[in-house]
Amino acid sequence: MATPRSRKTAAAKQAPAVKPAKTPRLPKAVATAVEAALDKKAMDTVVLDLRKADGFTDYFVICSAANARQITAIADAVQDTLKQQLGERPAVAEGVKSSEWILLDYFNFVVHIFSRDCRSFYGLERLWGNAVRYDFSDETA
Numbered sequence: 001m002a003t004p005r006s007r008k009t010a011a012a013k014q015a016p017a018v019k020p021a022k023t024p025r026l027p028k029a030v031a032t033a034v035e036a037a038l039d040k041k042a043m044d045t046v047v048l049d050l051r052k053a054d055g056f057t058d059y060f061v062i063c064s065a066a067n068a069r070q071i072t073a074i075a076d077a078v079q080d081t082l083k084q085q086l087g088e089r090p091a092v093a094e095g096v097k098s099s100e101w102i103l104l105d106y107f108n109f110v111v112h113i114f115s116r117d118c119r120s121f122y123g124l125e126r127l128w129g130n131a132v133r134y135d136f137s138d139e140t141a
């Protein structure tokens with residue numbers, strides 16, 4: 001008859017311990033932008049670390065939205081949150097009127113909010129394939 005201790009040992013040998021994914025250390029403004037986007041249900045949120053990829057900025061925050069209204073809501077939430085919490089404003093905000101792709105340039109990082117079709121067409125993740133990639137989901141928030 002197996003004792004409770006031997007059952008635990010047998011179970012531990014069968015299933016190796018899964019380590020939780022390590023949360024990346026991102027600058028506060030980048031992490032705040034990600035949180036604001038996820039709060040508005042941004043999909044497929046990714047941060048690309050471009051510091052070693054010879055990029056013109058340090059980070060890209062890339063996410064998708066289901067429709068134009070959600071794209072605008074995410075952009076507004078990112079701008080409002082960064083302004084209120086950190087006093088940061090984008091140097092450039094492009095695409096606000098078309099709402100297929102809104103770009104918010106904060107110099108050290110750029111936030112890209114795409115429609116699904118537009119994101120797959122431009123494929124920024126493929127263009128910057130040599131960048132370190134951090135994936136986020138609503139479960140991470």
